[in-house]
Amino acid sequence: MQKFMNNLSRFMAILGGIVLTALIILVCVSVLGRTLNSLLHSAPVVAVLGDFAKTLLDAGVGPILGDFELVEAGVAFAIFAFIPFCQITGGHATVDIFTSMLPLKVNRLLQMVIDIVFAGVLILIAMQLYEGMLSKMQYRETTFLLQFPVWWSYAASLVAAVVSAIVSVYIAIIRVGEFFGNRTILAIGGADH
């Protein structure tokens, strides 16, 4: 089970990373296209290339239409997909100078309560995201330039949000086991950023 959850979280993180990389390439292509486009419109280039400049422009050399809409949709998915890995490796920023003085048993109790609440919050977030998606479907909201339905991006994020909720419930169950069984199953890493 632990192996499955670990692999699931890693898989989501890699998927998010791939989407992020794709967005980076997309933005770069768009910047390149825009730069070439304005170059091809400039007088010296037109003088040298003549009609070829126009041919290139007609062929569609220019910025990618609605690139920032794709960035917004993609980056939301990527961030939701990053959450499970952060949960399972305990990557969240915390202040532990005060709790480190407390006995282990108390710390386990704290960690159990925190992770149960965290799971609850992530479930709530996923549920409300689903509600949000339903209302976007109902009003048939589309993006401004590309005209694709907004609920598509919500749906993609929802998948990742549901995985986050599942992983965090699993972690909460582990913490309960740790508290009552008096042993460490899943170590907590420190924050790195």
Added chain:
Amino acid sequence: MTNLEIGMASFPVLLTLIFLRVPIGLAMFLVGLFGLYFTTGSFNMAFSRLKSETYSTFSSYSLSIIPMFLLMGHFATLGGMSQSLFKAAEAWLGHRKGGVAMSAVGACAGFGAICGSSLATAATMSQVALPELRRYGYAGGFSTATLAAGGTLGILIPPSVILVVYAILTEQNIAKLFLSAFVPGILAAIGYMITIAVYARIHPDRAGTARERMPYPERLRALRDVWPVLTVFLVVVGGIYLGVFTPTEGAAVGALGTGLIAIVNGGLNRHSFVESFMATARSTAMIFFIVLGAAFYNGFLALTQLPQSLSTYVAELGLSPWMVLTVILLLYLVFGAVMDSLSMILLTIPIFFPIISALDFGMTPEEVAIWFGILVLIVVEVGLITPPVGMNLFVINSMDRLTPMIETYKAVMYFVASDIIRVIILVLFPGITLFALRLLY
């Protein structure tokens, strides 16, 4: 309870939760959620905000700069750029007294120019510089302190994740903030080098031996090896300043460029690619959860009208603006010693920024906003190297098991002093921070 009282009561609750090791983002989220419940009488408003707020926070175009810059930093780490930066700095500075330590600071500054994170800069440069410092006989505590301080240049020199967040919170122009952060960042690097020179005079036995002086052809050759870093920095930062592209586009170009350099240098294969995704995933999720929690908490605070009331109250007290600024900066120094810098910015700026904006410093509102942003950036970074819990100190010390923490603590106080002197100078002379801005815009 009036709404204002609920707002005020939320502070101690929030701090208690944070000190009970509740993740900071989660703590802000919870206090915001229940705060909205107490001010509106039901969860309806909180829940309906959640329907779109999580998505809109995560899908923000301006915030998408953060994962891109983080990925860029990880590519830079893997691409062997730290090595060539350190070699180049050593060729120019290594023969001075304390020169190898100065080189480490110089290389940190260079690495900071392509990496927006302090801990990443400190950790990366340590791998390269710590063995070298040891070989030339530098004392352990002095070496770790140097790298911890040098690491803060990662965030002081743009691009900087914290400045992006500040810009969004206060609705300022990211390009202008980056531009204004540049000179204070360079001053920080120079200040650290002076600190090293002073330390080497006071404790000559701990500051190692100098390297042999390098002839100029060799120095130039070492400089030639850092051109990829320079190119990426110039394209990204120059492009953003000149308005060729948006900050997000700049981050994308930088990430792609750094990734390609890393591939060419052989630092990036399938395994390390996955590793950089993992590291990016962890820090991105952490940062965005804090951003989400803060958005929720600040939404609640705005509803209680606490920030407005507080800023009116402070303005009517008739205190000197400089006095108020000093108190705020001191608060940051104290909190910075226990809390991570991003959470601190997200938590406090919505409250402190209106206060500062309502005061008259004899500058335009935009200049005050930018100047204050840079000052805050510096003081929260001081927290990263302030004993007992500065995060940079822990990161470096975990990489050098031979040096007891207390040795690092002793040596790092010199760098903290240098930071505090720099903050005082920048407070007294806002022109140092703002002249580039006044010149170019």
